[in-house]
Amino acid sequence: xxxxxxxxxxxxxxxxxxxxxxxxxxxxxxxxxxxxxxxxxxxxxxxxxxxxxxxxxxxxxxxxxxxxxxxxxxxxxxxxxxxxxxxxxxxxxxxxxxxxxxxxxxxxxxxxxxxxxxxxxxxxxxxx
Amino acid sequence: xxxxxxxxxxxxxxxxxxxxxxxxxxxxxxxxxxxxxxxxxxxxxxxxxxxxxxxxxxxxxxxxxxxxxxxxxxxxxxxxxxxxxxxxxxxxxxxxxxxxxxxxxxxxxxxxxxxxxxxxxxxxxxxx
DNA sequence: GATAGTGCTTCCAGTAACTGGAAGGTCAAG
DNA sequence: CTTGACCTTCCAGTTACTGGAAGCACTATC
Numbered sequence: 532x533x534x535x536x537x538x539x540x541x542x543x544x545x546x547x548x549x550x551x552x553x554x555x556x557x558x559x560x561x562x563x564x565x566x567x568x569x570x571x572x573x574x575x576x577x578x579x580x581x582x583x584x585x586x587x588x589x590x591x592x593x594x595x596x597x598x599x600x601x602x603x604x605x606x607x608x609x610x611x612x613x614x615x616x617x618x619x620x621x622x623x624x625x626x627x628x629x630x631x632x633x634x635x636x637x638x639x640x641x642x643x644x645x646x647x648x649x650x651x652x653x654x655x656x657x658x659x
Numbered sequence: 660x661x662x663x664x665x666x667x668x669x670x671x672x673x674x675x676x677x678x679x680x681x682x683x684x685x686x687x688x689x690x691x692x693x694x695x696x697x698x699x700x701x702x703x704x705x706x707x708x709x710x711x712x713x714x715x716x717x718x719x720x721x722x723x724x725x726x727x728x729x730x731x732x733x734x735x736x737x738x739x740x741x742x743x744x745x746x747x748x749x750x751x752x753x754x755x756x757x758x759x760x761x762x763x764x765x766x767x768x769x770x771x772x773x774x775x776x777x778x779x780x781x782x783x784x785x786x787x
Numbered sequence: 788g789a790t791a792g793t794g795c796t797t798c799c800a801g802t803a804a805c806t807g808g809a810a811g812g813t814c815a816a817g
Numbered sequence: 818c819t820t821g822a823c824c825t826t827c828c829a830g831t832t833a834c835t836g837g838a839a840g841c842a843c844t845a846t847c
Contacts (some may be wrong), residue, residue, distance in 0.1 A: 535794065541786075545795090550834060564842060578786030586784075587759045589834065600781050607778035611770045614780050615796060618763045625756045628749055635746045642739045650735035652712045652742050653728050655715075658669075658706030663823065673824090678805060694811060694824060718804070788847100794838065802835080812825065817818100 537569045541577045548577060556580060584593060588617055665697045666768055669705045676705060684708060684722060 538545045551557055552567070560568040568578075579600060599601055599605045608616055634655075641651045642651045666673045673770070679685055681769045685704055688696040697705075707728060711721045723741055727733045761782075 532797075538737070544835080546835060549796090549835085550719050554833090563781060564795085565797095566842080569678045575786060579784050582784045582786065584762055585759075587756070593824090596781070598693075599778075600785065603776060605772050605776045605778070606774040607776065608772045608774060610778045611772035614763060614767050618760065618767055621756055621763065623759050625753060625760060626752045628715070628756070631713075632746065632749050632753060633748065635714055635742060639685065639742050639746055641738060642735050642742070644736045644739035646734040646736060648731060648735060650727075650738045651735070652735075652738050653724070656707050656710045656724065657728065658703060658710065661824075672806080675804085676807060677825095691793090692816080693826095694830085712804090790847085791845085793844085795841100796840080799838090803832095806831080807826085807829085809828085810826090813823080815827090816820090817835105 532569050532574070534567050534569065537574050537577060539572055541575060541581050543581050549581065551577065554590065556590070556597065586617075587621055588613075593615060660702070662766050663695065665702050665705060666764075668702055669709050671705060671709050679705065679708065682718065684718070687764055715769050716741075720745060736769065 535542075536544045537544050537548060541548075543551075548557075552559060557573050559573050560570070576597060578598060580593045581639055583596055584590075588596065592613055596610065599610050599613075638652045638655055643649070662673045662676055663669075665676060669676075671679075676685075677695075680687060685701050687701050688698070691695050704725060707725060708721045711724055712718075716724065720741055724738065727738050727741075766780045766783055771777070
């Protein structure tokens with residue numbers, strides 16, 4: 532199938548699919564006219580990557596997961612290790628954002644938000 | 660003072676400070692030898708930006724906040740609006756990450772993590 | 788056969804906010 | 818006078834795309 536159909540099936544923009552080919556995630560065939568020709572397996576892999584990306588995995592992690600996915604002799608432990616590492620990163624990111632949110636929410640609440648210039652938000656940002 | 664001292668005072672890397680000059684956040688003087696000469700006000704502004712960045716504000720938001728900070732005739736409402744918008748973005752991001760985390764945590768838990776190839780994580784990522 | 792419209796191709800550039808590194812000038816100390 | 822720390826500029830790389838331009842391919846219609 533052509534790139535447009537794969538894009539529709541996977542929900543990925545055609546541009547993104549070309550990019551994934553550029554970086555070697557997939558290697559679709561080419562037709563005589565220069566068009567990419569995607570096999571079902573290619574579409575399948577792209578769908579896999581799309582889901583992994585939606586879970587926040589980076590491209591390199593997707594590459595690793597894809598490799599494990601296609602390796603019949605994999606150990607689930609290897610997959611789990613990748614997922615667990617990623618999970619830990621997400622949890623750290625959440626913690627950082629929550630700290631920001633708490634500070635910000637507090638500041639927003641304490642600001643009058645009127646036409647006067649006095650503002651605890653700016654006071655907090657100002658050093659010393 | 661020189662860039663090194665400002666870097667130490669603000670906790671910002673010298674590279675970052677030069678970058679902030681590049682994009683017009685600050686405009687330090689220059690000495691005859693070409694070195695940047697930072698005033699206390701410059702250092703103060705950089706500290707302000709450092710804190711705003713630590714709260715997750717983007718560079719453009721920092722620019723806006725810096726403008727409000729230096730505008731004696733500002734309304735706190737304007738500051739509050741910037742902060743509230745940013746707060747909403749953070750909360751959305753947190754929600755996204757929490758959704759990822761929940762899915763991932765579930766998957767990680769359900770994966771045996773042994774030497775066998777069967778893996779619910781890969782099954783979940785695989786389309787259809 | 789000409790034309791229009793859609794889909795495909797490549798390539799270049801830009802995004803956010805730095806960061807690393809190279810090549811080289813400046814300054815204070817010994 | 819040399820060493821070492823500090824400063825300068827410039828170029829490239831990071832992440833994962835995204836937008837746009839120029840141009841070929843295919844299909845349908847007149």
